[in-house]
Amino acid sequence: MNTLKKIAQFPLYIQIVFALILAIIVGIILGAGNPIISPSLIEHLALPCTLILKALRTLATPLIFLAIIHTFLTAEIPSRSGRKLAFLLITNTLMAIIIGLLVANILQPGIHGNLELGIDIKPSEKTLDPWGLLQDLIPDSVVKPLVDNNVIQLIIVALSFAIVLRGLKTKFIEENKTDYLPIEKLITVLFEAVIIIVHWVIKLVPFAVFGIVSQTIALKGFAPFKSLGFFVIAVIVALILQAIYYLTRVYFGSWVHPIDFIKKGSDALITAFSTASSTATMPITFEVLIEKIGLRESSASLGALVGSNFNNDGTALYEAMSALFISQILNQQLTLTQQIMVMLTSIIASVGAAGIPEAGLVTMTLVFTSVGLPTEYIAILVTVDWFLDRCRTAINVMGDMTVSALVDGKTRKEKLEEAFIETGIK
Numbered sequence: 473m474n475t476l477k478k479i480a481q482f483p484l485y486i487q488i489v490f491a492l493i494l495a496i497i498v499g500i501i502l503g504a505g506n507p508i509i510s511p512s513l514i515e516h517l518a519l520p521c522t523l524i525l526k527a528l529r530t531l532a533t534p535l536i537f538l539a540i541i542h543t544f545l546t547a548e549i550p551s552r553s554g555r556k557l558a559f560l561l562i563t564n565t566l567m568a569i570i571i572g573l574l575v576a577n578i579l580q581p582g583i584h585g586n587l588e589l590g591i592d593i594k595p596s597e598k599t600l601d602p603w604g605l606l607q608d609l610i611p612d613s614v615v616k617p618l619v620d621n622n623v624i625q626l627i628i629v630a631l632s633f634a635i636v637l638r639g640l641k642t643k644f645i646e647e648n649k650t651d652y653l654p655i656e657k658l659i660t661v662l663f664e665a666v667i668i669i670v671h672w673v674i675k676l677v678p679f680a681v682f683g684i685v686s687q688t689i690a691l692k693g694f695a696p697f698k699s700l701g702f703f704v705i706a707v708i709v710a711l712i713l714q715a716i717y718y719l720t721r722v723y724f725g726s727w728v729h730p731i732d733f734i735k736k737g738s739d740a741l742i743t744a745f746s747t748a749s750s751t752a753t754m755p756i757t758f759e760v761l762i763e764k765i766g767l768r769e770s771s772a773s774l775g776a777l778v779g780s781n782f783n784n785d786g787t788a789l790y791e792a793m794s795a796l797f798i799s800q801i802l803n804q805q806l807t808l809t810q811q812i813m814v815m816l817t818s819i820i821a822s823v824g825a826a827g828i829p830e831a832g833l834v835t836m837t838l839v840f841t842s843v844g845l846p847t848e849y850i851a852i853l854v855t856v857d858w859f860l861d862r863c864r865t866a867i868n869v870m871g872d873m874t875v876s877a878l879v880d881g882k883t884r885k886e887k888l889e890e891a892f893i894e895t896g897i898k
């Protein structure tokens with residue numbers, strides 16, 4: 473009991489590494505490809521994974537629903553910067569997804585080694601049918617999207633509430649009334665409550681890793697993991713390309729030199745990598761942007777505080793690549809229209825992903841369902857997610873920093889002040 477308590481105090485990634493090692497040992501003992509006991513017994517090892525994935529699927533919709541309303545209600549964006557911010561966020565996220573899809577299409581990480589879980593899969597019938605999609609936009613009832621895990625309908629419902637509530641808030645503030653406060657508090661508390669439950673489920677991820685890895689090794693040996701290695705490399709290549717894209721944008725769109733950007737911003741990037749949480753990194757991101765890089769406080773807060781709530785380019789890239797990877801494993805290459813669907817849902821899924829470790833796994837379930845991929849296969853990704861999560865979190869934070877630098881513009885703070893002093897403008 474005491475040992476268990478001690479293990480529970482280790483950081484999640486250590487627990488996952490520990491679970492991996494244990495799983496390899498158990499998998500080898502059970503036969504490593506030539507099971508020494510009945511395969512149907514060994515299959516039960518996947519139970520924790522199945523349960524944890526079910527819980528993640530359940531949490532995905534309320535999480536996204538509340539995240540959207542919460543962001544609209546609480547974000548303080550000066551209207552002048554609002555449009556620029558929205559443009560920067562959308563273009564960066566789109567670029568991330570395009571890079572992810574291109575790399576996954578070119579490197580085809582899923583064609584190496586056979587990783588099939590032996591789940592019965594009906595070939596996906598979901599393609600992008602614009603008329604069907606249009607007819608499907610409006611749900612039959614307000615709660616139906618939550619029940620069906622229908623992302624597009626969910627977004628419509630959430631956005632309607634979010635826009636109306638924001639409008640009411642502005643009206644009340646103008647009239648010096650505080651009637652909006654209870655609903656704002658309620659949404660904030662509910663959002664936090666869902667995140668706490670997500671935390672609980674995520675704490676159990678080491679069990680899922682243990683179960684799925686030991687089961688796979690016992691039944692099929694080590695060969696299935698070959699393609700995962702290719703996947704990890706492909707994701708890292710794509711994330712590096714995204715980082716290069718950020719640096720290019722910083723070079724052309726702001727006064728900050730890309731080398732300084734990386735050097736002075738390294739505290740935030742390293743913290744993001746070590747905590748796997750962009751929310752936990754937020755105060756450090758904010759500080760390095762102002763104190764070390766020297767951005768204006770307003771620009772830093774737009775990127776680091778507002779952006780970090782819903783700007784998760786690394787997560788978007790990863791979710792799109794994961795969908796493609798699994799479709800390659802299943803030999804069910806996604807058509808162009810399906811990839812466009814992946815693109816749309818990945819944007820939404822990345823907005824809905826909270827800035828906490830492994831949150832991308834929660835919303836990924838929605839991307840998979842949108843193109844008819846079996847969410848059970850997310851289990852395979854769980855084994856490498858502890859590492860890739862750190863890499864994509866660093867890119868999430870770098871994305872927030874980039875947005876801040878771009879909002880800060882081409883003129884440095886002091887230079888602008890000096891120019892004002894020289895020309896006598898205050």
Ligand code: ASP
Nearest residue numbers: 749750827828830831832
């Ligand atoms: N861990 C990421 C973050 O905090 C979210 C994710 O899992 O993709 O930004």
